[in-house]
Amino acid sequence: MLGELCSSQIMAHAFIGGAIVSVVAGSVGYFLVLRAQAFVAEAFTDIGFAGATGAALLGVGSLVGMIVFSLLAAAGLGMLGKRVRGRDVEVGMVLSFALGLGVLFLSIYSRTSGSHAMSGINILFGSMLTINSTDILAALATCATALGALAILYRPLLFASVDPAGAEARGVPMRALSAAFLAIVALTTAACVLLVGILLTASLLIAPAAAAVNLTNRPARAIALSVAAAVGVTWVGLILTFAGTIRHLPAGFYISALAALTYTASLLLRKRLRPVRAFERAHLDRETG
């Protein structure tokens, strides 16, 4: 039955596209979680929505529109300061304004072109099952750029995310780093939105990474876990979608549900792991101190 699934080109595209996006989402998501910027990721997906609908209106590719819009937003947010921690108000305003713009573009588009708002629906909920090879190539190029940039920034970004004062003291260029990371987030969300839609991107970016951070205190291991969880959630979600073709539940439902489930499971696991370690430490202190 799985063989049947994979023989279909639609499914092959969905699996490949999903994997590409998940690898980048899992890696970038790790830093979003460390920097407590989940809300920023959410904002970028809405900015991507405005970009995609705006691009549809102008007749250019939606990925281009999303990238342009999100990079602009990244520049704007980058100018706010060294870090975008606790900038809820600004981020929230950008988010709702972007969403409003997206709705405007979408309504103009569907009125003028006379078409149904199908492209809008695809942007919102993803088009996992209508991915074509052009989409995959575009996503691959975007994701490779984002991942390459992340690899270059890896050490200072980790330092700055965990120990900002120490990093600044060591001469890490905090503001430039923060802006560069936002640009990476912008590229990542644009690629994710293209494949899995606005509503799903955040769950793929945040939940696997947050689960991984709950389970290990080793950065490299956490990223590997996060990527594995993201790919796993996406693929299992796709398998469930294709397996239940008759009922036709959307892939988005399965993927977001599995992502939430993974995070919940990690919380339960952590509760079993942490208190033991904390107890051991306290015990050790008493003996040596």
Add this chain to the structure above:
Amino acid sequence: MSPESVNRRQLPVFLRNVRIGFGGRLIQDEMTFTIEDGEFIAVLGPNGAGKTTLLKLLLGLIRPEAGEVLVFGRRPSRGNPKIGYAPQFRTLDANFAVRARDLVGFGLDGHRWGPGFPSRKRRRLVDAALEEVRASEYAEAAVGELSGGEKQRLSLAQVLIANPGLVLLDEPLANLDIASALEIVSLVGGLCASRKVAVMLVTHDINPLLQHVDRVVYMANARSAIGAPETVITRETLSSLYNHPVEVVEAMGKKFVLGVET
């Protein structure tokens, strides 16, 4: 210029007639002192006296309004690899996401670009730094599980792993209980001797340091005094520094400065 004074200009810290201002306010004037290799210096004074500002001056983050500042014979510049700086108010975000050894490793190559791959040499260096601050036993623990004193040791190791010649510690004893503070101080004192590294430690309370420091810099009222604790922390010196009567009381082997806010 005599050969001797040329030599003194190569010391870890050389200040001559330095004036520091901040936002139009005079913070310090006529600061003149040098610090030698391996010296352990406590920087004391009330809030706003310019203790942190002095560190910023040496780090090249601010410029003096007048006078000459040299760090190892050079004008201060940002990112000077000869200076190790442990800032105050360290917030370690995402506390459970990294281990003690990761935090120390940041000091070695955290500022370099690229992913950086684990190597035996890197591991050895991190292990040695952890050992030096006696933090080996919790090397693998998540930072969030550690006590304030343990985190201070890591902070110290993070600085030391880069092999600085001058270490600036901003309030490392704040929020530590007395036992932990004493441990940190004796650790730092030992490092000064073994590594020949000069240390400037900013603190509010001289008492945990009395047995260990070589000299103190006392800053108050836009002026400063430097010398051994028993010559600086006296009624005469402090009264003249503050420009009003100050009493120094000794009890239980400790010094208490009365008549000023510390």
